[in-house]
Every structure is written in structure tokens, then in C-alpha cells.
Amino acid sequence: MIDLVTGKPPAATRVVVAMSGGVDSSVVAALCAEAGYETIGITLQLYDHGAALAKKGACCAGSDIHDAHRVAEAIGIPHYVLDYESLFREKVIEDFADAYARGETPIPCVRCNQTVKFRDLLDVARDLGADCLATGHYVQRLMGPAGAELHRATDTTRDQSYFLFATTQTQLDYLRFPLGGMPKTEVRAHAERFGLPVATKPDSQDICFVPNGNYADIVRKLRPEAGEAGDIVDLTGRVLGRHKGLIHYTVGQRRGIEIGGQADPLYVVRLDPEARRLVVGPREALGIAATELSEVNWLGGAVPPEGLAVEVKVRSTAAPVPARWVGGEVRFDSPEYGVAPGQACVAYAGDRVLGGGWIKRTVSALADAA
CATH class of the missing domain: 2.40.30.10 (Translation factors)
Structure with a gap:
């Protein structure tokens, strides 16, 4: 039995669950309902519904919205879908493209948690009068001497604490992570016990809005200049060859440089987007x-x-x-x-x-x- 709000009986406690349509958040919703909490499921539509339906293995896609609704019906809780497509495009997709254009290696999942899920969705939960917002993240919220603390999940192979570093103390006070102390095998067992329609659904892969994991395509579409060719130079600035666009490279990369005749392997040391230069060097330069x-x-x-x-x-x-x-x-x-x-x-x-x-x-x- 999960205990989400200390000192308040479950029947008098309202919980909003962020439901992505995957097995993890579905199990959270089922556990909350089973424990007697007044449970409300909310799913965010984050990008084009039609394109999302065709994307397999993503989170917050059209098919996943449908799955979340099926789960809510199966466990008997209300379920709402909120259209956050414009906000998601501005705060996450555009930021992702801008970062690549600057020669950076972005992490859009953190930005999504930081801007959409743990800010706007949290506000929606409060507007609904919920006592807390529960998610399917594998991370632990433990009480310490000074209040709520964020800890790694007990299942280290599933731990998502790295992606939640931007969670503020105010947000952490309101958030709950019921799966933080469970291994994935136990979560799957709960899904089967509840008879959830997503019990055998595979985990999401890749970034949700990037079809087939091809980052370059979406960045080239939004920021064409990031796909322009330029010089490959060594640490002294000597030109060694040409690259096919900085969006195809990240720091530490070895494959794809395609410069022959070198005594030692070359790695991407840094990207210089202003000069459209790819700087390469030996491993020790990394x-x-x-x-x-x-x-x-x-x-x-x-x-x-x-x-x-x-x-x-x-x-x-x-x-x-x-x-x-x-x-x-x-x-x-x-x-x-x-x-x-x-x-x-x-x-x-x-x-x-x-x-x-x-x-x-x-x-x-x-x-x-x-």
C-alpha cells in the first residue's frame, strides 16, 4: 500500500497522476486508485497528433494518449487530455534545435520536465485541488531533517534522477514518485495483476519528437544553417578536411570524421558553429x-x-x-x-x-x- 500524503486518509486525498500511456505511469495510477485515493489521470498532447500516431516507441504520442485513456477506463478513474503542443514546441523542440545550432548536446527530456511537466502540469494539478502530483519516474522522494529530498531509485538500471536535477524544492514538496523503490520487474508484475491493457507494452525509446532517432533531420528542418558544411581542423587550426554539417557530430565522437592518414585516431574535441568548424584531436584532448x-x-x-x-x-x-x-x-x-x-x-x-x-x-x- 502506498502512502502519499502523511496524516491524511486516502479517501480524503486527491491525487493527479501524469499518465504518458506507458506501463510505469499506468501502474502509478492503478496503485493510487487501489489505495483508495481520489485519482485523476492527465495526459499531455505535446506534438502533432497525426504524426505522433505513426511514431512507435515514443512517449506522449497519439497512440499513447489512447492507451492512457484505456487504462483510465480499466481502473475506473477520470482522464483528461490537455493540448500543450504550442508550449512544447516553444520550450522544448525549438530549444533543442537552438542548442544543436550552437554546437551543444541538448537533453530535451530535462527541459520538458523543467518547463512543461513539473511547472505547468503541476499548476494544473493544484488548480484541480489535488494534494499532490504523482509520476512514473524512477526516483525517490525521501524525507530528511530539512524536508523532502531527491534520491536515486533503488533500481539503479532504471534511475532517472539525472533528468530531474532541475526540480525545485517547491516542486519536490508537491511531487510523489511511487515507483522509486521498485525494480522494473515488480512494476511489470503490478501491471499484469491489475490486468492493464499496457502490461506488455515496450518502454519508450529515443526522444519522443524525433522520428527514428534522427536528430539531424529535425534540426536541419528548423535551423537549416546548422546543416551547412565546413572545415575540419586540428587543435592548431590546420585544415584536415571537410565535414557535412555540425549537426552530425557531438563531442567525443570518433566515427564519421573520415580523415585518413593520421597516426592516431581522431575525436571530436569541440564544435565552432560561428566559423562552422569541427575541431578534432587525440583522445587526451578530450x-x-x-x-x-x-x-x-x-x-x-x-x-x-x-x-x-x-x-x-x-x-x-x-x-x-x-x-x-x-x-x-x-x-x-x-x-x-x-x-x-x-x-x-x-x-x-x-x-x-x-x-x-x-x-x-x-x-x-x-x-x-x-
Whole structure:
């Protein structure tokens, strides 16, 4: 039995569940209803309904809206669909294209949580008089000495805490994550127990609004200049060849550079969109000593002291590495690889998310040592 609002009986508690049409959020809705909460399901239509229907394996697509409605009917709760297409395009899709045009590596799922789901949807839940908003994210909300804390999920293979670093304390106070302490196998078992029509539905893959995972196509359509060819240069600026458009490359990439006759493999070190140049070099040139952050969100209580020892992740799949938090900058204890502007840098203390920010600028370990 799940306990969402301490000190208030479920029958007197109204819960809004963000239903994407997938198995995770469907199980959350079913668990809430089973526990006796007054449960309301809300699904956001985020992009073109017709195109979405044809996209398999996405979240918030047209077929998923239909699935969410079927689940709501099966468990006997009201279900509403809200049209957020314009807002999603402005705050997420356009931002995604702009970031690629700037030579960055964006994470649209974080922007979606930051702008649409955990801001506007949360406001809708409050307008409906709900006591909390529940989602199917794999992350834990635990109570600490100073209030609600954000922690990694117990199932480390499903943990989504990296994508929720921008959650504010006010939002965290209102949010609930019933699946944070469950492995995926248990969630699937609940779906079968409830007889949900999505019990065997595959997990969503790729970015929801990018057909077939081809980022370049959508960026080229929205920002044609990002697809223009230019020079490939080494660290000294010497021209080595031509690239087919910066949108096809990310920092750390090795394949697709297509420069022969080199003694050592070449990697993408950075992108220079103003000059339309792709800068390449040896693997050691990818080592990063520090990174400057923007839009920092801190959940670790008071403002962190200078030089606070933390563990940070610069990619969702990366293992946390030791670093120092110095103002709006993170300094790695050892050179970190695969760090790119536009990604998120998230700080942890054990399993607890302390905060994070967007990587704005990086400092090469080679330059730092010079």
C-alpha cells in the first residue's frame, strides 16, 4: 500500500497522476486508485497528433494518449487530455534545435520536465485541488531533517534522477514518485495483476519528437544553417578536411570524421558553429579539468560551501566521479571525458541529488596543466 500524503486518509486525498500511456505511469495510477485515493489521470498532447500516431516507441504520442485513456477506463478513474503542443514546441523542440545550432548536446527530456511537466502540469494539478502530483519516474522522494529530498531509485538500471536535477524544492514538496523503490520487474508484475491493457507494452525509446532517432533531420528542418558544411581542423587550426554539417557530430565522437592518414585516431574535441568548424584531436584532448555551469538548481539545503566535495555525473549513463563544487563551477578530481556544452552536470552525496546545472563552458585538462 502506498502512502502519499502523511496524516491524511486516502479517501480524503486527491491525487493527479501524469499518465504518458506507458506501463510505469499506468501502474502509478492503478496503485493510487487501489489505495483508495481520489485519482485523476492527465495526459499531455505535446506534438502533432497525426504524426505522433505513426511514431512507435515514443512517449506522449497519439497512440499513447489512447492507451492512457484505456487504462483510465480499466481502473475506473477520470482522464483528461490537455493540448500543450504550442508550449512544447516553444520550450522544448525549438530549444533543442537552438542548442544543436550552437554546437551543444541538448537533453530535451530535462527541459520538458523543467518547463512543461513539473511547472505547468503541476499548476494544473493544484488548480484541480489535488494534494499532490504523482509520476512514473524512477526516483525517490525521501524525507530528511530539512524536508523532502531527491534520491536515486533503488533500481539503479532504471534511475532517472539525472533528468530531474532541475526540480525545485517547491516542486519536490508537491511531487510523489511511487515507483522509486521498485525494480522494473515488480512494476511489470503490478501491471499484469491489475490486468492493464499496457502490461506488455515496450518502454519508450529515443526522444519522443524525433522520428527514428534522427536528430539531424529535425534540426536541419528548423535551423537549416546548422546543416551547412565546413572545415575540419586540428587543435592548431590546420585544415584536415571537410565535414557535412555540425549537426552530425557531438563531442567525443570518433566515427564519421573520415580523415585518413593520421597516426592516431581522431575525436571530436569541440564544435565552432560561428566559423562552422569541427575541431578534432587525440583522445587526451578530450580530458576536461573543470566546467562552468548555468541555471544552477541546488536542492542540498543551504548554498554549498566553496570547494564542497561531491560526486557528479555529466551523462545519464556515466558513473559518478569525485569533484569539487566551487560556486558556479565544478572541478573534477581527475580529467573527465565526454563532457560537452549543453549537457547537465548533476551533483550527488551518495544517493541524494544535491543539485546541478547546464554545462556552459569546459576547461581542457591540457590547458589547465599548461
